Amino acid sequence: MSSLSVGIRTEEFHTPGPADFNLPGIFDSAVTKPMVLVVLSGVIAFGLFYAMSRKSAVVPGRLQFAGEYVYDFVRNSIARDTIGSHDYMRFVPYLFTLFLFILINNFFGIIPVIQFPTMSHIGYTTALALLTWLVYNGVGIRKHGFFGYLKHQTVPTGITGPILIALVPLEFFSNIIVRPFTLALRLFATMFAGHLLVILFSLGAEYLILHYEPHIVGVPAGTVSFILAIGVSFLDMLVMFLQAYVFTLLSAMYIGTAIADEH
Numbered sequence: 001m002s003s004l005s006v007g008i009r010t011e012e013f014h015t016p017g018p019a020d021f022n023l024p025g026i027f028d029s030a031v032t033k034p035m036v037l038v039v040l041s042g043v044i045a046f047g048l049f050y051a052m053s054r055k056s057a058v059v060p061g062r063l064q065f066a067g068e069y070v071y072d073f074v075r076n077s078i079a080r081d082t083i084g085s086h087d088y089m090r091f092v093p094y095l096f097t098l099f100l101f102i103l104i105n106n107f108f109g110i111i112p113v114i115q116f117p118t119m120s121h122i123g124y125t126t127a128l129a130l131l132t133w134l135v136y137n138g139v140g141i142r143k144h145g146f147f148g149y150l151k152h153q154t155v156p157t158g159i160t161g162p163i164l165i166a167l168v169p170l171e172f173f174s175n176i177i178v179r180p181f182t183l184a185l186r187l188f189a190t191m192f193a194g195h196l197l198v199i200l201f202s203l204g205a206e207y208l209i210l211h212y213e214p215h216i217v218g219v220p221a222g223t224v225s226f227i228l229a230i231g232v233s234f235l236d237m238l239v240m241f242l243q244a245y246v247f248t249l250l251s252a253m254y255i256g257t258a259i260a261d262e263h
Contacts, residue, residue, distance in 0.1 A: 013207050016199040021120055021192070037118045041104040045097075074099050074248065082252040083259075091255055094135060098128065099248040102187070106240035109195050110233055117240070120191040122184060129183035132251040137176070140258030149258070175257075183250060190243050194236040201229035 023033045052067030074096045079088040102119060109117030119125050140149045154171040155164065205226035212218025 012211060014203065016196055016203060020199060023116070033116060034118050034121050034124070037105065037108050037114065037116065038124065041101060041108070041118070044104055045100050070100070071096060078245075078249050078252050082249065083256040087259055091252070095248050095252055098132070098251060099244055102128070102247055103241065103244040106191060106244055107237070109191070109198075109240065110237055117191045117195050119187050120195050122188040125184040125188040128247070129180040132183060132254065133180040136251070136254040136258040139255060143259050153258070179254060183247060187243050187247050190239055194232070194239055197232045198229055198236065201225050201232060205229060
């Protein structure tokens with residue numbers, strides 16, 4: 001498209017899209033940036049909490065207090081309140097690890113130089129969702145037995161009669177099949193969309209300020225786009241935390257439902 005009255009030439013502006021998330025290998029290898037970030041998140045989590053717990057004291061220092069605060073949040077506000085006081089403690093290590101892992105990988109998206117949320121790749125969110133699926137189905141089968149668990153998940157308590165012909169397949173589809181997909185898609189979609197918006201406003205600001213003509217229009221418009229990129233980044237920080245929380249909370253809910261005495 002040639003330059004018209006609006007001044008912008010579309011062939012000069014790279015419109016961000018899904019292709020921007022398919023990063024090339026590092027040094028022409030099969031190892032990509034998201035792979036490195038996933039490993040790095042594990043190292044950061046281990047190093048951070050090792051430092052927080054290395055000098056444990058009755059009166060905690062700042063690092064110890066921060067670590068205990070995060071742990072207590074997952075243990076009390078997610079695990080105990082959702083699973084119940086009788087069974088929750090054995091699932092706290094998994095839920096705590098899950099929350100911290102997702103949170104760190106999400107916040108990679110706002111760290112300068114790194115600036116890539118790992119969970120914007122659906123493969124990682126799918127792996128975490130399948131892990132939760134195995135955990136809650138596994139503990140449910142262990143408690144109720146295989147056929148008892150199927151009944152527990154597909155036959156609502158107090159419902160009898162012909163209506164079960166319709167309800168049982170729906171409950172099976174909802175509780176057994178759909179849950180891992182919704183877990184994976186929710187986390188992936190929010191991280192993908194948030195990062196895409198940041199890329200769009202950032203690249204738009206650069207193009208408008210440096211390349212758009214007339215500059216008297218491009219510079220103010222680019223400045224507004226840059227301010228929007230900063231605003232979206234702050235909003236994305238809140239979403240990053242909320243999505244780690246929601247994923248962990250739903251995992252706890254599914255575990256609690258699987259081991260409950262009644263459906």
